[in-house]
Amino acid sequence: MIGFITRRLGTMLLTMLCLTLVVFFMVNLEPNLRKLAISQLDMRSSDEHIESWLSKNGYRDNFFVRYGRWLGVVPKQPYVDPDTGTVTPRFGYCNEPAEPHYGGILQGDFGCSTKFKTTVASKLFPALGATGILMFWVMVVMVPVSLLIGVLAGMREGTRTDRSLSVASIATTATPEYVSGVIFTVIFASWLGILNGSAASATREGVNFSNFTLPVMTMAIYGIGYIARMTRASMVEVMTQQYIRTARLKGLAFNAVVIKHALRNALIAPFTVIMLQFPWLLTGVVIVEVMFRYQGFGYTLVEAAGNNDIDLLLGCSLVSVFVVLSTQLISDVGYAYLNPRIRVS
Amino acid sequence: MELEYLGAWGVVAGVIARFWPVWICLAIVLVLSFAFKPRLGLYGQLFDTGVGIAGVVICLFWLFTAIFAQVISPFDPLAQIFVMKDALPGAIEPASGQAFLFGGDRLARDIFSRMVFGSQIVLVIAPAATLFALMVGTTLGLPAGYYGGRIDSVLSFLANLVLAFPVILLFYLLVTPGIMDTPIPYAMAGVFFLFPIIFFCTLFYTRYKHRTGLLAVQIGLTLLIGGWVYAGLVFDADPLGIISIRPNELNIFVAVVFASSPGVFRIVRGLVMDIKTRDYVAAAQTRGENPWYIMLWEVLPNARGPLIVDVCLRIGYTTILLGTLGYFGLGLAPESPDWGTAIKESSRLLRAFVHPALPPVIALMSFVLGLNLLADALREQSLKD
Numbered sequence: 193m194i195g196f197i198t199r200r201l202g203t204m205l206l207t208m209l210c211l212t213l214v215v216f217f218m219v220n221l222e223p224n225l226r227k228l229a230i231s232q233l234d235m236r237s238s239d240e241h242i243e244s245w246l247s248k249n250g251y252r253d254n255f256f257v258r259y260g261r262w263l264g265v266v267p268k269q270p271y272v273d274p275d276t277g278t279v280t281p282r283f284g285y286c287n288e289p290a291e292p293h294y295g296g297i298l299q300g301d302f303g304c305s306t307k308f309k310t311t312v313a314s315k316l317f318p319a320l321g322a323t324g325i326l327m328f329w330v331m332v333v334m335v336p337v338s339l340l341i342g343v344l345a346g347m348r349e350g351t352r353t354d355r356s357l358s359v360a361s362i363a364t365t366a367t368p369e370y371v372s373g374v375i376f377t378v379i380f381a382s383w384l385g386i387l388n389g390s391a392a393s394a395t396r397e398g399v400n401f402s403n404f405t406l407p408v409m410t411m412a413i414y415g416i417g418y419i420a421r422m423t424r425a426s427m428v429e430v431m432t433q434q435y436i437r438t439a440r441l442k443g444l445a446f447n448a449v450v451i452k453h454a455l456r457n458a459l460i461a462p463f464t465v466i467m468l469q470f471p472w473l474l475t476g477v478v479i480v481e482v483m484f485r486y487q488g489f490g491y492t493l494v495e496a497a498g499n500n501d502i503d504l505l506l507g508c509s510l511v512s513v514f515v516v517l518s519t520q521l522i523s524d525v526g527y528a529y530l531n532p533r534i535r536v537s
Numbered sequence: 538m539e540l541e542y543l544g545a546w547g548v549v550a551g552v553i554a555r556f557w558p559v560w561i562c563l564a565i566v567l568v569l570s571f572a573f574k575p576r577l578g579l580y581g582q583l584f585d586t587g588v589g590i591a592g593v594v595i596c597l598f599w600l601f602t603a604i605f606a607q608v609i610s611p612f613d614p615l616a617q618i619f620v621m622k623d624a625l626p627g628a629i630e631p632a633s634g635q636a637f638l639f640g641g642d643r644l645a646r647d648i649f650s651r652m653v654f655g656s657q658i659v660l661v662i663a664p665a666a667t668l669f670a671l672m673v674g675t676t677l678g679l680p681a682g683y684y685g686g687r688i689d690s691v692l693s694f695l696a697n698l699v700l701a702f703p704v705i706l707l708f709y710l711l712v713t714p715g716i717m718d719t720p721i722p723y724a725m726a727g728v729f730f731l732f733p734i735i736f737f738c739t740l741f742y743t744r745y746k747h748r749t750g751l752l753a754v755q756i757g758l759t760l761l762i763g764g765w766v767y768a769g770l771v772f773d774a775d776p777l778g779i780i781s782i783r784p785n786e787l788n789i790f791v792a793v794v795f796a797s798s799p800g801v802f803r804i805v806r807g808l809v810m811d812i813k814t815r816d817y818v819a820a821a822q823t824r825g826e827n828p829w830y831i832m833l834w835e836v837l838p839n840a841r842g843p844l845i846v847d848v849c850l851r852i853g854y855t856t857i858l859l860g861t862l863g864y865f866g867l868g869l870a871p872e873s874p875d876w877g878t879a880i881k882e883s884s885r886l887l888r889a890f891v892h893p894a895l896p897p898v899i900a901l902m903s904f905v906l907g908l909n910l911l912a913d914a915l916r917e918q919s920l921k922d
Binding site for chain 2: 203206207210211215218219221222223224226227358359362363365366367368370371373374375377378381382383471474475478479482483490493494497498508509512513516517
């Protein structure tokens with residue numbers, strides 16, 4: 193087991209390295225660098241001006257040297273004026289020291305956001321916290337509801353309850369966040385007027401029922417159908433097992449059989465599904481946060497990508513890849529832990 | 538100037554009347570399908586369940602809408618008629634006397650026509666991209682599952698690499714206006730569009746390599762058609778000028794294929810690993826068949842059930858992806874009538890006007906729902922066998 197986890201952690205590190213290299217390559221394409229330079233200078237800057245800004249800030253150095261700087265294996269250089277010899281830090285607003293230093297991911301320094309004029313860490317981690325709150329409430333809504341639907345549908349296969357719940361869960365999987373978000377906003381904010389159509393106030397005044405229900409509902413609904421269908425499939429399979437028949441033949445009540453014998457075994461598969469749902473939720477987070485103007489991780493990612501904020505975007509991708517890979521690992525380990533018949537090879 | 542309005546029933550009747558070519562075609566197809574049901578195999582069995590019928594009807598509805606978009610829509614989807622700005626549903630356009638059935642949007646365009654034309658974009662890109670992803674995923678998944686070992690480790694690592702990317706980040710990196718100045722989309726298109734050609738050449742070669750005449754015809758045709766499409770799509774140099782794709786659409790296409798082929802790869806790999814333990818594969822191996830013959834002619838046909846289901850689901854998922862792209866304003870032109878862009882446009886103004894948001898939302902949802910129902914019915918049928 194320990195060997196398995198170390199091997200997986202190794203693969204995880206390799207994946208993260210490859211992916212950040214790819215992201216680094218993409219954000220450093222010529223059109224993207226120009227976009228960055230223009231957003232930092234102004235729209236009408238001449239080509240020479242852009243070029244001098246890019247080379248002054250080190251964007252014209254060798255690709256791998258710059259990647260090494262971001263990673264923290266090559267020292268970051270301050271800007272030295274060729275005429276006067278004065279040394280100034282590259283990004284004053286991040287308190288970068290004015291001497292060469294190692295400052296990369298390995299040193300715990302995520303770099304400097306050119307869009308928000310602050311360090312990436314001071315932007316990214318509060319945003320992650322805000323998204324964490326959203327995710328928590330989504331999980332609180334999504335997991336019990338979907339498990340309940342799945343268990344109810346799978347308990348007696350082929351009945352009318354099963355059919356209607358199955359069709360309902362197919363319908364929710366056909367409703368991506370930007371569709372359900374619009375529908376819910378129309379119904380609950382425009383027509384009924386009971387909920388707030390924007391979560392912008394949640395960042396300032398804190399989370400409350402009126403500004404947070406719509407984002408949570410919107411995000412939960414897309415996942416509910418999928419998890420419910422997996423739970424149903426797993427429940428149906430369990431209900432055909434011999435031990436369920438034995439328990440029924442012993443004269444146990446149907447409800448007791450379901451709760452005591454079937455549920456425990458039926459909930460193993462949904463556990464992995466819920467963990468693997470995280471990468472999808474990550475996309476959902478981006479849509480929902482943009483739609484409801486909630487200042488979390490997704491909002492930051494969109495801002496970073498829209499302005500080609502290199503360090504912030506790399507930080508965001510690192511975080512999201514970490515989330516995806518660690519949930520995969522947890523799901524594998526948890527599956528083996530919950531189901532003693534499965535031995536990890 | 539005061540606009541005249543149709544009543545609610547007038548709008549409903551108007552919408553039903555505008556879709557007349559769709560109803561006729563739908564009726565013909567359904568009558569024929571019911572008449573020849575026993576002879577239609579898997580497709581015929583779909584008509585045994587309510588879910589299957591609903592799925593088929595919804596999918597065909599949007600298919601015919603896309604085909605007859607020109608006839609159905611009363612207005613040009615891009616035309617702006619100033620008096621109709623933010624008009625409510627049923628407003629009658631004074632010049633032509635035709636109604637804006639679902640009203641006008643912020644830029645005074647007919648929402649109904651835009652919804653109808655939006656179906657064209659979705660129904661061209663989503664199935665085509667899914668088929669290319671299927672080709673790429675199958676061509677790579679077969680050897681990964683069959684040989685295992687190092688090929689499998691390398692390909693699986695690459696697939697997991699792409700899957701570990703959050704889709705939205707991938708799109709922000711791959712589908713930006715700037716990237717069209719670089720050769721990256723064309724290089725990726727060049728690689729992806731090669732896969733169908735390789736696939737079909739190998740398919741024919743492994744089976745008919747001893748019948749040289751037939752093989753020459755098949756390979757020749759594959760190379761001819763494949764090369765023609767390839768030249769048109771990748772280099773935009775179709776000698777006949779029929780196949781061409783705009784750079785931004787190529788970019789979207791490539792990004793969508795890139796995002797969904799690892800999923801196909803994983804499914805094909807899993808299926809192959811399961812099927813290769815069967816007796817008929819062992820028999821073929823004992824006969825000394827070529828491994829690629831076994832993969833393409835013994836394993837793949839037996840994996841078709843789950844693959845067809847997956848393709849249905851995946852077209853729906855691709856539609857959702859296209860909507861996401863539109864919603865973030867990536868790739869497609871801002872005035873494009875596709876559903877995602879329309880949802881983005883209208884969702885910003887929900888406080889003022891609700892009516893521009895609902896048609897594209899319901900269109901997208903119903904189409905994906907139709908595909909999901911179809912997939913569900915197909916799964917039920919394939920489990921029965």
